[in-house]
Amino acid sequence: MIGEARxxxxMFLxxxxxxxxxxxxxxxxxxxLVVSELVTNAVRHAPGPCTLALDLQDGLLEIAVSDTSGRSPQPQPFEPGRIGQHGLEIILALCTKVDTEIGDRGKTVRACITVL
Structure with a gap:
């Protein structure tokens, strides 16, 4: 699923x-990379299906990944020796905006990244 989303x-771009x-x-x-990280998080941490939606306007790409978990992603505390679990850190570093919307059926994480 992660490779398909990527x-x-x-293709969209x-x-x-x-x-x-x-x-x-x-x-x-x-x-x-942001798409891969968001979908990986959804696949690893949510019990059901996930969806990917993309919107490109005026050089700003919005990447929205919805899943069935009602928990917001949380950045891990700094640990120099930690292997893995850096996806959210990568997303936050690359994107101009990252928001999470919790709903009745799970959550949607929206990340905006400039592509110009």
């Missing part, structure tokens, strides 16, 4: 470029 996002939207190659890679 491929879907890559490719289509945007073919339609004349500007997407920098480096930012495209960053956006795909």
């Amino acid at each position: 491929s879907f996002a890559d 490719h289509r945007a470029v073919t339609r004349g939207m500007a997407v920098a190659d480096v930012k495209r890679g960053d956006a795909l």
